[in-house]
Amino acid sequence: MHPLRTVATVIALICLATFAPSRATAQDVPGMEKKSKDKNQSDNNQMDLEAHVVEVAVNDSLYVVGPNDILNLSIFADRYYSYDVVVSSNGRIIVPLVGEISIKDRTLAQVSTLLRIMIDRTFKRADLTVSLVRARQIKVSVTGAVKTPGVVMLPATARVSEALQLAGGIIRDTTALRGITVTRGGQVQIADLTAFNRLGDALANPFLMGGDVVNFPRIDRRVSVFGAVNFEGHLDYVAGEHLYDIIRLAGGFRSSVFLDSVQIVRFKTDNTSTESQYVNLRGYPGDPDANVEMRASDLILVKAIPKFRYHRLVLIKGEVQYPGSYPIERDKTTLHQLIGLAGGFTPDASLEEATVTRKIDENERDKEFDRLSKIQPSDMREDEYEYFKARSRERIGQMVVDFKRLFLENDMKEDVVLQDNDIIEVPIQKNYIRVIGRVNNPGNVLFRRTWNFLQYIDACKGFGWRADDGDVRVVKARTGELVDAEKTGQYALEPGDTIWVPEVPKTKFWEVALTTLGVLSQIAGILGIVIAVSRVSN
Secondary structure (H helix, E strand, C coil), rough: CCCCHHHHHHHHHHHHHHHHCCCCHHCCCCCCCCHHHHHEEEEHHHHCCCCCCCCCCCCCCCCCCCCEEEEEEEECCCEEEEEEEECCCEEEECCCEEEECCCCCEEEEHHHHHHHHHHHHCCCCEEEEHHHHHCCEEEEEEECCCCCEEEEECCCCHHHHHHHHHCCCCCCCCCCCEEEEECCHHHHHHHHHHHHHHHHHHCCCCEEECEEEEEEEEECCEEEEEEEEECCEEEECCCCCCCCHHHCCCCCEEEECCCHHHHHECCCCCCCCCCEECCCCCCCCCCCCHEEEEECCCCCEECECCCCCCCCEEEEEECECCCCCEEEECCCCCCHHHCCCCCCCCECCCCCCECCCCCCHHHHCCCCHHCCCCCCCHHCEEEEEHHHHHHHCCCCEEECCCCCHHCEEECCHCCEEECCCCCEEEEEEECEEEEEEEEEEEEEEEEECCCHHHHHHCCCCCCCEEEECCEEEEECCCCCEEECCHHHHHCCCCCEEEECEEEEECCCCCHHHHHHCCCCCHHHHHHHHHHHHHHHCC
């Protein structure tokens, strides 16, 4: 073998012998009494060394070690030692190289501190890590307003919230989540799951121990908080709490809060009438004078600044250079200004059909129109039907703006001040007139400014069979209005307009016959009367 390769092999073996971790026992340390070694070996034979990893996160400073817990001790000294030890029924553990140690009623952090002191007496230089490998099982009694009260089995890493889950959970509108009592050996600890869930306060959701009795009270008295806080709603009342405590449980204030006059509504002694108190919380949480003590059934109202950091936007759609949403200033930005910000119109923009639509408030709904919409037209009175037709043609929320006069003739009387959520629509230009109905060749005809409706009909090969040429109508593209085509002095044809030629109403033969017979019978009756009177006179 090559000399260099032999040297490298020797060095590797030395490193493995020096640093290889081992699972130490009492025989690794000379002078350890055989009795302690045998006892530790006996304990190890009674437990399953392949312990499960603890599934619940453990806070070392809060978790109290107890009987049947399995701890792992990792010692980094001249060698690496690792031990799994079981806590005995009297709260003691046996640590190889160290001896028997009492850890009764100590937290995991306190156990670690105690073991470090003991380890330092054995090793000159050593590091120690103590961890919980498997938690013991404990019995806890859950009582009060829960779905299935009784005794539950839990790992010792469990908190009050886990006990509630195993007891079936809360009863809706019945179980209080504050003022929960944990009774342990005559001592009572208060749990507050609202504070734990909202604020992450671990102390409000304490660990449980075997024999604990957890009682969930019924909802009885409450304090309510609404307005500019992060968690609005009702809170279970706890005697002795103050306004700042409630604000804290409500998640604090939102950024839009108005602190000058927080209102507290409180019942008087008759428990029926109320009175209000206003508190200035600009000094929150440092001003003790504003920290009012709470009473059961108090209502806290926290105002918000209206439209706080609120962007007012208008949407422009269609034929402008840069369509999209644009911010506006309240009561200042106009239509003319905003079209300028959007880069103006494209060459294909139809100013005749451009519109500004304003969102209407729910209170502005036409209740009469809603009522008529549910009625058959045949059941309406004449005036109701005319009103229904007029409202049906109306474009809800559309503002009256003549884009051509505003942007082509610079008539600023047509300019409007825009409001939040307005929608400006500029459709593509339709350079034609649509002709529909009873014409020989219906379709679109290129717009000619000097033509009237008859010329467009002629372009469609004239009136068709059964055309009612005396009742031709024009539908205005911009307004949707239906006008009489012959009244040309009241409108001007524009691109996008529609010319409609209706059909002559069909007349049913039997209706004509019966009407004629009726008239003839009436005439015959009148003639008979005349003849009879004439004979009497003669």
